[in-house]
Amino acid sequence: MKKIQLKHVRIVGSISPILGIFLILLGCWLKIVWLIYVAIFVMLAAIIFLAVFNRCPHCGRFLGHAGGAAFCPHCGDKLDE
Numbered sequence: 001m002k003k004i005q006l007k008h009v010r011i012v013g014s015i016s017p018i019l020g021i022f023l024i025l026l027g028c029w030l031k032i033v034w035l036i037y038v039a040i041f042v043m044l045a046a047i048i049f050l051a052v053f054n055r056c057p058h059c060g061r062f063l064g065h066a067g068g069a070a071f072c073p074h075c076g077d078k079l080d081e
């Protein structure tokens with residue numbers, strides 16, 4: 001499996017919830033029900049994506065909310081190469 005850079009994971013992690021909320025609002029506003037389903041799917045996919053890829057490149061442990069930190073809270077190694 002190709003390794004995804006942590007900065008790309010962070011970009012997806014910050015854009016996906018905004019995109020999801022935007023699609024829900026748009027779906028409610030335009031009364032397009034399938035748009036809301038798409039939005040929920042986008043957010044679920046983002047959660048799974050983060051759960052899989054938001055990990056320390058050194059020790060491989062899940063970073064969670066520390067994903068924006070410069071150092072891993074588990075092994076203390078630098079997260080940005």
Ligand SMILES: [Zn+2]
Pocket residue numbers: 056057058059060061072073074075076077
């Ligand atoms: Zn680590």
